[in-house]
């Protein structure tokens with residue numbers, strides 16, 4: 001695969017910190033991502049991956065530090081930042097009481113996909129994630145993997161310069177995972193779209209990412225290519241390098257109130 | 272423009288899809304009309320206040336608009352809880368457009384509900400005196416719907432879960448309804464109660480539509496309308512501000 005990485009930074013993070021009360025979920029992290037780069041973000045449960053992504057995507061106000069996305073600062077120019085990216089969230093984010101088509105139409109309007117290409121683009125993406133036949137079905141009738149595929153289609157609908165994927169392939173079967181990555185890599189090649197993704201699948205990171213950042217307890221513990229990380233830790237695989245860097249203790253995840261509500265909602269069948 | 276439209280469309284579509292909910296939400300106003308309208312009718316008449324159903328209908332229409340409007344605004348909490356709000360929040364559109372789309376959508380639904388209750392009241396025996404004033408009555412419905420939907424969105428922006436919602440219902444929405452003159456005339460009240468009724472924005476909605484539908488008003492329709500518009504604009508502004516502050 002030819003590398004499509006440009007020499008300019010499309011994401012710059014400097015001293016970024018997020019505290020919840022006294023707990024630092026993200027603790028003074030700094031790094032850059034280059035235009036066209038495929039960048040993986042690894043770390044144990046509760047390490048601060050999603051919190052970082054939320055700050056990069058204007059959903060969460062940082063406690064301190066600065067961020068530049070596609071040349072814009074989320075602090076004072078949120079809309080310019082929002083125009084630059086697409087996102088697939090870790091948690092469910094579809095309206096399950098609307099159809100697949102309606103979810104995408106809503107997105108297309110809000111993300112300003114020109115009206116004349118809207119229909120074509122939506123069809124193209126629904127066909128790609130193999131949901132075209134189900135386009136008029138309520139999302140609540142979809143399986144977990146189908147919902148994930150729809151979210152993926154939605155994140156790509158407006159052809160963003162950067163796509164943030166927070167554990168995008170969680171719960172997908174291997175065929176679908178491959179299918180989706182092939183498509184992502186194709187857009188990366190053709191349009192130079194930057195891919196920033198978090199995952200717990202080491203082989204996924206190893207296979208597609210040009211660079212990897214490992215975060216633990218809110219701090220970046222290592223950053224570099226797979227080879228560089230292996231060399232640094234004197235290990236033979238990314239998985240071994242990862243364990244060498246983050247230890248083998250299982251993290252107890254702190255569940256906050258809204259997570260609990262979401263779980264309850266899932267049990268009540270809303271998701 | 273298209274942002275406001277798509278948010279409006281989502282709200283209205285969902286309303287028409289939940290047919291059982293529409294029917295369910297008509298039970299309460301109908302019960303109030305029948306039980307209160309006929310139950311208190313005799314006393315009201317004896318007190319020299321005329322026909323109670325004629326009086327009560329305006330109050331019950333507005334009750335229905337109030338509840339539906341607050342609910343459609345506050346259902347933002349569900350979007351918050353179940354994740355869909357994040358999708359709207361990362362959209363590159365000004366927050367006031369989102370706020371307005373959501374509010375206009377909710378207000379449309381609440382207005383439809385108000386009109387349905389009006390029609391029900393006609394069947395129960397309510398009589399209009401001047402059909403030419405119906406558009407004015409509708410205008411009051413729409414304005415009150417806008418006012419309370421934006422209040423609902425504002426509240427939903429700051430509360431986290433359905434427990435908070437219960438609190439709001441008991442300590443805000445019910446008092447707004449009971450203290451609005453929906454059920455009793457505003458004249459001859461104890462001073463404290465009189466003051467409270469004057470602070471309650473729904474009072475002006477009830478008073479306005481009551482005048483428009485041929486009853487006796489207290490403040491004059493111009494005054495009613497002015498108060499409602501001012502409060503609605505304030506709530507819209509506050510709602511936009513609070514919405515902007517939501518963190519995911």
Ligand SMILES: Nc1ncnc2c1ncn2[C@@H]1O[C@H](COP(=O)(O)OP(=O)(O)OP(=O)(O)O)[C@@H](O)[C@H]1O
Nearest residue numbers: 020025044045046047048049050051052254255256
């Ligand atoms: N709104 C919040 N209030 C309080 N604490 C929070 C909040 N959101 C996240 N946290 C805490 O911040 C830490 C980092 O959470 P985050 O979701 O970023 O982890 P993550 O790396 O994405 O983990 P996972 O792999 O499980 O998704 C966790 O300890 C979490 O409990």
Ligand SMILES: [Mg+2]
Nearest residue numbers: 049050090166
């Ligand atoms: Mg996460």
